Amino acid sequence: MTATKAFAAQSATSGMGPHDIERRPLRKDDVAIEIDYCGVCHTDIHFVENDWGVTVYPVVPGHEIVGRVTAVGPDVRAYKEGDVVGVGCMVDSCRTCSACEAGLEQYCSGGMTATYNGEDRHDHSVTYGGYSERIIVSERFVVRIPEKLDTKKAAPLLCAGITTYSPLRHYGVKPGHKVGVIGMGGLGHMGVKFAKALGAEVTIFTRSESKVAEAKNQGADHVVISSDEDQMAGVAETFDFMLDTVPVQHDLNPYLNCLKFDGTHIIVGLLEPIEPALEAGALVFKRRVLAGSLIGGMPETQEVLDFCAEHDISCDVEMLDIHNINEAYKRMKKGDVKYRFVIDMKSLKDS
């Protein structure tokens, strides 16, 4: 089921159209946002098509949201009308567990409230995301878009950006480190930019010879064709970190062997489950680590935006009219986008 079909299903059952998604009245700590741009994440497709069996229809996807504040609740301190702000993958959490207290709301022990297809912690309604004219979000889960950033290109930083930035920062990537980035999509190309900005020597791993020039163009110092066994053997025990952005099942073992002793392979995709089976020896014999990472907490989501402003980093985007979303999904499934679609929300308002 596509987003448009989801809207259609909604219309059929409730008589509502896409303009009629109800947004709650402002709570004391709420920020009301008029959405300008929303990035399109592969996760959106999974939810629209109910790949994970958890979609509640109608679903309004979108968690790479940039817009302008139109109103604030009485307790809001950080934002005022007219501010340019962003909303990422979550809109609430318990706020009291150790993860929340550490500003790592994505690891909330009670589970974060997802920006869409989540359950509101107060009224238990389903949350609706950014393929929309507006959204209302508690202040804690709103970030400020630095003036220096192009707002269109900033939208994907809220998911693709923070997802790759967070683990590189958590593991302390710095000058002298060698970082391999696996996959060259929306996440991978951001991973290259961040690893370079943090001072690392960066190698892109790609299956396709045809992407070498493109990889170099993205700023990679080196490119390794991962399907070429000789090239893989040539970089054995070379890397401090592997940032694995591939969102589908693949064999991790050849990449583990590219890590130095004490090296870390970071997965940010849901490769359920990890097959072919992992070789324990690749971890044990070199004290290597396989680590997971999920987006980033709210302080770090602000940090990545500020980091991008400081280092003149943005996402490479292709602008999209909402009416072409189904075509965009088809192209994304073929990997045919450089590197992130961003919906111009004017196209929804004009419809």
Place this chain on the structure above:
Amino acid sequence: MTATKAFAAQSATSGMGPHDIERRPLRKDDVAIEIDYCGVCHTDIHFVENDWGVTVYPVVPGHEIVGRVTAVGPDVRAYKEGDVVGVGCMVDSCRTCSACEAGLEQYCSGGMTATYNGEDRHDHSVTYGGYSERIIVSERFVVRIPEKLDTKKAAPLLCAGITTYSPLRHYGVKPGHKVGVIGMGGLGHMGVKFAKALGAEVTIFTRSESKVAEAKNQGADHVVISSDEDQMAGVAETFDFMLDTVPVQHDLNPYLNCLKFDGTHIIVGLLEPIEPALEAGALVFKRRVLAGSLIGGMPETQEVLDFCAEHDISCDVEMLDIHNINEAYKRMKKGDVKYRFVIDMKSLKDS
């Protein structure tokens, strides 16, 4: 093939008996050791039976060696005749790679030289281990047994001890941490002692209700029956670390879910490959880590001995006559030893 059979095979082909294993003349940095005790590690069985297809017969197993120095080469500085010393799982490494320079010789980029069934870096002969009257080892790979330690009980510290101590230290286990120890064999019971001595709250995971009293006796604060789903659910997201000492394939997923966010599951066994398949989500959604660890470097092997002397820690052992080694292997396969067999080498000399 058992150790005795290996000796027999050797006799058949070379006319040599177990007393005739040739030891090299002393090199400048060599320490000659008369062996008093040698612990029996499950790895010995794998090599004797050629489970990994790499055994070179005749094999002389044994890498938990304690004895007395009988002679030293002219360049040896740290040891003299009569010193009580130990030798663990390795007897050489390249000494120049970054791992060796960091005192982590077990991760040597050229591969460490194993105490037995290894290849000597100088004359390319096969190395012979501790089921023997004597051994000659380069000074760098010899450690001092602190006077305070019972030498019989110190032998297993050279493998079972350092294997569990090293990752607990590497990951900084300290008071306030909750550590789960999976498996209650030679390694597991040492892991409990170390984690307790480092100040952690320790839970033993065992499949068997019958081991609860024993686990408490080992100093565990809590025991969880891992086959009991309710008990496992009751400790979900509870632990900072899991020290997984189980040396055979098992499902890691239920244990991953027992880790807090940012928790680390440490494997020290060769679970080739890791099946059932690992759930990526268990890592990604909580930023958990799956880490391998292999014995410890030489400085840390000395450290664990000193730590044991300071904290009055030793291995629980059952003394063994070399002539009963095959019976011991049979019992080890059934898990019937508390917790480590140690061969009294007098029994070899007397034979």
